[in-house]
Amino acid sequence: MGAEYGRSDSSAGRLSRWLRRRPKDAPGADEGRLGQLLATAAAKLPLAPAAYPVGYRCSCERVGCPTPARHPVSFAWQTQSTTDRAQIERWALGQPEANFITATGMVHDVLDVPLEAGREALERLLAEGVDVGPVAESGGVGDQARMLFFTATRGTPEDEDEWWPCELDCHPETMDEHPGLRWHCRGSYVLVPPARLPGEHEVSWVRGPEHALPDPLTLLESLTDACARHGAADPHAVAWPLGR
Template identity: 85%
Template structure:
């Protein structure tokens, strides 16, 4: 996927067309928020509706929800995820408070690290002139914030021993090697900005979806180095989300 997202022979890019779309007027719908969601879809990142906060509770009303406002609405989120702008607009108009997730492992992966480690790694990568794709910050209480680095997907290599499902990345036996890092690939998801979290926190873009997706290996070393320093300084292995639903 190139930075122009489909521009050829002088044609206007798909991203530019979606950014200029004027969302339908409807009560409770923020046109700028819908434009940001359409920009994500224009970058070919598949979306599906997610829960949202009601005060400090989750809209799913599940008693003791482990990931309030951070999980999909439907258990069929993987097949439901789409880049169709008309469907995304219908969801946004029909559920104006809903957050949205993007399903990873189809077009893109996400490297999810502690916020401070991510900021350190991002500064290093940019100073070294390394291409960095979209990056988002997920605010958290205390040291629980996260930074999300969007990359091209690893897909499913011919040698399955060279691929691992997302849920394995944060098991205890891997934390010494990659402390605080989670690699969201096939079978996982992350929230996309703009998203609201309990306690008036949220998820916002640091670098938007107009940036081309890099190969994950180009940013992995900087992220693992920063995570190792973070773990050494704090003495803690921060848990990544989602933790499951």
């Protein structure tokens, strides 16, 4: 369902952009949303319902919600997440305003970088012929504007000592501490397109879920290099999570 980066003249790309431009209440808008969610589930990315914007506030009605419209609605989101088509249809049709998250560390991880750094890295990776998987843009102001690179997960090794140290994991509650590269794996999640954010921002596909998930290590060097350059330009940013 997503547009192919660098091939904006393709019919698939035109259709994807047209769907994203349509008003929420336009005829067929719900079908377009459901189709994108089902395509994501068909790619084996587990989904669960998330909050949505109500003006500049969050639908959860929590006073001072730290991540408005960007979090799941249930504390059981990890066990609730599913790729079951019937369940996702029930959620999407029964909650027409809801965003959706995908739980990471099961089938896939997400490398999450500042938007400009991500665009630079994506251009470099494609120019080098690297197999890049699904990529999404998440709108926002400042460090909230991000690019999400979906990759295969490293799984759960038999020897837990082989797992990445905790400093490399990004958990939702620590994201503001890590404006540079964030690695979403066990216990984390990201929004999936199509999603609406406060301030009329959105989450949309740049490269859709039909692309195979790559090994994260094939993208890491380009992403960290781009984040380092982004961090040098912004003295308040860091290229890599330094710790909890």
